Amino acid sequence: TVPGAPGTRSRASGYDTRPTAMNPLLPQQITFTVGGTASDGDYTFTLVDEDNNEVVVAFTRGAGETNTQIAAGLAARLNAISWANDAFDASNAGAVGTAVGKHPGKTYSWKSVAAPGTGTLLLAESVAAGGSNIAPGAVVVRSASGDPSTGSMDEIRNVTGSDAVTAVWGIAEQVQIPDEIDENGNVDRNIKPGEHASVATKGYFWLETETALSTSDTVYVRFTAGAGETAGHLRNDADGGDAKDMSAYMKVITPATSDSLFAEVSINFAP
Numbered sequence: 125t126v127p128g129a130p131g132t133r134s135r136a137s138g139y140d141t142r143p144t145a146m147n148p149l150l151p152q153q154i155t156f157t158v159g160g161t162a163s164d165g166d167y168t169f170t171l172v173d174e175d176n177n178e179v180v181v182a183f184t185r186g187a188g189e190t191n192t193q194i195a196a197g198l199a200a201r202l203n204a205i206s207w208a209n210d211a212f213d214a215s216n217a218g219a220v221g222t223a224v225g226k227h228p229g230k231t232y233s234w235k236s237v238a239a240p241g242t243g244t245l246l247l248a249e250s251v252a253a254g255g256s257n258i259a260p261g262a263v264v265v266r267s268a269s270g271d272p273s274t275g276s277m278d279e280i281r282n283v284t285g286s287d288a289v290t291a292v293w294g295i296a297e298q299v300q301i302p303d304e305i306d307e308n309g310n311v312d313r314n315i316k317p318g319e320h321a322s323v324a325t326k327g328y329f330w331l332e333t334e335t336a337l338s339t340s341d342t343v344y345v346r347f348t349a350g351a352g353e354t355a356g357h358l359r360n361d362a363d364g365g366d367a368k369d370m371s372a373y374m375k376v377i378t379p380a381t382s383d384s385l386f387a388e389v390s391i392n393f394a395p
Contacts, residue, residue, distance in 0.1 A: 127330040127386040129313060131261030131298030134377075134388045139327035142294060146277040147258050148267070149318035151225030152232060153251035154212070156198055158191040158219045158243065165240025167194055169247055171208060172233045179207045185240070191219035194243075199223075222250070229254050229317070255317030256282055260298035261331045262356025263345050263370070264323060265291045280321055282355040285348035289368050292345075294323040294393045295331070296356075325393040328377060330386060334359040337380040337387045345370045358387065 133139065158167065168182035183197035199214035199221045208214075211232060212223035225232070231253040239245040258264060258280065265287055268279035280293065296315055299322050315321045334346065334357050341360045344367035349355040358374070359367050378388035 127384070127388070129260065129298050130330060130332045130386075131259075131296060131313075132330050133297075133327060134330050135328040140325045140394050141297065142278065142323045142325060143270070144277060145266070145270075145280045145321045145323050147281070147315045147317055147319055147321055148255060148279045149228040150251060150253065150255040151228045152230065152249065152253035153225060154223045154232070154234070155248050155250045156195065156221040156223070157246045157248070158195045158198070158221075158239070159246065160191075160239065160244035161242040162189060162191050162194060163239070163241025163243040165243075167198060167239050167243065167245050168236065169234050169238070169245065170236040171202075171211070172235060173211065174231060177207070178235075179205055180236075181205065181208060185243075191243075192216070195219045195221040225253065257314035257316050258282055258296050258321065259332070259354050259356060260296055260313050260315065261329060262296050262354065263292045264294065264296050264321075264356065266293045277320075278323075280323060282349075283345070283347045284355070285366070287347060289370060289372075292370070292373065292393060294325040295329060295391060297322040297324040297329070324391065326391060328388060328390050331389045332357055333380040333385045333387050334363075335380075335385070336360065336382045337376055339376045339379055341376060342369055342371045343374040343376060343389070344368060345374070358389070 164185050170180050172178040181202045195216040199216045202208045202214040214223045234247050264280040267281040270276045270278040337360050344359050346357050346367045348366035375390045380387035
């Protein structure tokens with residue numbers, strides 16, 4: 125049997141799927157952390173948008189404010205500036221402030237971060253704008269529930285090391301859509317942020333593997349992906365704990381050899 129594209133059905137019947145889901149296009153999130161010993165003076169940073177427009181966000185300490193109060197002051201100042209509040213909603217939890225973007229896919233940068241005396245101010249991107257590709261055939265979890273009354277869809281994401289095996293919602297099925305070609309002439313079948321996805325819970329599929337995989341092997345799935353690795357792909361061992369035993373839900377029907385790294389797998393995640 126010649127395998128189909130990854131995540132495609134291998135047999136004619138015996139399938140269950142969930143309602144159409146979405147790989148969401150995510151807004152950027154930036155954290156600003158106030159540390160060190162609080163000192164009098166200006167805590168400040170400058171936000172810059174993709175067109176190089178910028179705005180200064182500052183809080184002046186002068187009345188014994190704590191680091192938590194300084195973080196709250198910076199969040200309040202950001203929310204009070206029209207330009208900044210058009211881009212973000214800011215809040216704080218203790219001395220850590222979080223600015224949550226309002227425009228999915230849009231990226232902002234920062235510069236001129238400063239704190240007085242022995243105080244410190246650190247900015248970091250906690251969530252990148254856009255999101256992550258999902259490989260066809262990869263196992264996924266539901267990240268948000270949809271609401272049929274409003275027409276909103278369930279949202280899915282790649283598995284991570286902190287997810288339990290029981291959190292897996294199904295596999296991202298490869299649907300019949302035109303292939304996209306990248307600048308190097310390679311076919312791109314990934315489900316990208318902002319695109320719809322079909323999530324299968326039961327059936328037979330061609331799935332990519334990282335190792336040879338026989339019908340007698342325990343099926344492991346990669347939950348923790350490092351450089352050059354893909355979350356949701358199959359293998360024959362735990363890879364030091366980065367892959368988890370999914371044999372309760374997945375069974376190899378046609379083995380993957382060391383040459384093909386492609387297996388026919390029966391899945392059953394049905395509730």
